[in-house]
Amino acid sequence: MSAMISTPPIKTISAPPWIQIRSITPHEFMDMVPGNPGGRIVGQRNFTTTQSVPKTKEFFVAKETNRVRKTPAAWPHPVYTEEQMNTVTVAHREAKNISDKVALVAVKVLRWGLDKATGYKHEKATKLSQTDPAAAAKKYGMTEEKYMIRNVFLESVAGVPGMVAGMIRHLNSMRRLKRDNGWIESLLEESYNERMHLLTFLKMQKPGWFMKTMILGAQGVWCNALFFAYLISPRTVHRFVGYLEEEAVITYTRQIKDLDAGRLPKWENLDAPQIAVEYWKMPEGHRKMRDLLLYVRADESKHREVNHTLGNLNQKEDPNPFVSEYKDDSKPHPSKDLKFPKPTGWERAEVI
Numbered sequence: 001m002s003a004m005i006s007t008p009p010i011k012t013i014s015a016p017p018w019i020q021i022r023s024i025t026p027h028e029f030m031d032m033v034p035g036n037p038g039g040r041i042v043g044q045r046n047f048t049t050t051q052s053v054p055k056t057k058e059f060f061v062a063k064e065t066n067r068v069r070k071t072p073a074a075w076p077h078p079v080y081t082e083e084q085m086n087t088v089t090v091a092h093r094e095a096k097n098i099s100d101k102v103a104l105v106a107v108k109v110l111r112w113g114l115d116k117a118t119g120y121k122h123e124k125a126t127k128l129s130q131t132d133p134a135a136a137a138k139k140y141g142m143t144e145e146k147y148m149i150r151n152v153f154l155e156s157v158a159g160v161p162g163m164v165a166g167m168i169r170h171l172n173s174m175r176r177l178k179r180d181n182g183w184i185e186s187l188l189e190e191s192y193n194e195r196m197h198l199l200t201f202l203k204m205q206k207p208g209w210f211m212k213t214m215i216l217g218a219q220g221v222w223c224n225a226l227f228f229a230y231l232i233s234p235r236t237v238h239r240f241v242g243y244l245e246e247e248a249v250i251t252y253t254r255q256i257k258d259l260d261a262g263r264l265p266k267w268e269n270l271d272a273p274q275i276a277v278e279y280w281k282m283p284e285g286h287r288k289m290r291d292l293l294l295y296v297r298a299d300e301s302k303h304r305e306v307n308h309t310l311g312n313l314n315q316k317e318d319p320n321p322f323v324s325e326y327k328d329d330s331k332p333h334p335s336k337d338l339k340f341p342k343p344t345g346w347e348r349a350e351v352i
Contacts, residue, residue, distance in 0.1 A: 084338040085294040091343030103240035144266045155198035162191030164226045182320035203273035238311035245304035252297035308345025321351040
């Protein structure tokens with residue numbers, strides 16, 4: 001007969017008032033693991049070979065305050081349906097005058113520089129794949145890390161034009177003592193949206209010192225160049241941004257196609273960051289990386305439409321058609337969502 005073993009009752013001990021108990025993040029937990037300095041989570045990678053700094057275990061981590069619970073987005077994002085996002089297509093507006101041609105050439109030059117900086121060689125890959133697909137994939141194939149480098153760099157400069165244009169129009173409105181007719185709000189909202197793209201991608205991977213240096217240099221040149229260009233010809237700048245957004249739509253469309261083709265296995269079951277779920281109001285069951293790319297591409301297609309449209313208008317007198325109320329709301333017209341898409345922009349006669 002086995003002996004009965006009695007165990008003493010478990011006592012609960014209350015923590016002294018000077019000790020605060022709180023939950024810890026996955027990064028903090030991993031930091032406690034021996035041999036894992038910096039709290040690196042398995043599967044997370046940096047853009048460069050730069051060593052991860054322990055102090056930056058998480059980018060822009062939310063700080064707890066005594067009173068503030070949450071800071072919502074300044075501009076709530078319009079709701080996109082899956083059907084609307086799947087109808088987004090690659091499109092190009094033909095250059096019709098000298099201003100358009102200048103804008104198109106400028107985008108081609110910028111695209112060449114961006115391709116060089118991020119190692120993107122899609123044209124060469126396409127040409128080689130016609131004769132040797134295996135060699136093309138090995139030599140020029142884009143990985144998840146390469147695409148993320150491109151996305152971060154692209155979004156870091158994409159948020160500049162709207163802010164610069166909005167600032168200039170804001171100062172111009174005060175100087176002329178006249179209303180701006182709704183342009184400022186849309187331009188600042190566009191810049192804010194691009195920054196949200198950047199913050200979302202930064203939640204997925206952190207840039208090293210080389211990428212940070214590139215962003216710093218590009219932003220300095222980019223911001224000043226756009227400032228003077230908008231003073232000289234705002235119409236050309238809007239056309240330029242329209243062409244730039246055409247390239248952005250192409251880039252994200254290729255990422256979606258590569259993901260669907262199985263060339264990006266790390267992204268197949270990757271969850272979208274919480275910041276993306278809240279900003280785009282992503283529904284349950286549609287919160288994966290592919291869904292995130294659909295939302296970002298849809299945003300870029302809207303920026304493409306907005307800037308091509310603004311480039312068609314009278315820069316000083318016409319109202320912003322994307323925030324205007326129309327006499328006949330049943331007819332197709334510009335809007336903030338994807339209800340009436342117009343990839344190459346609305347002509348002035350259609351909206352004014």
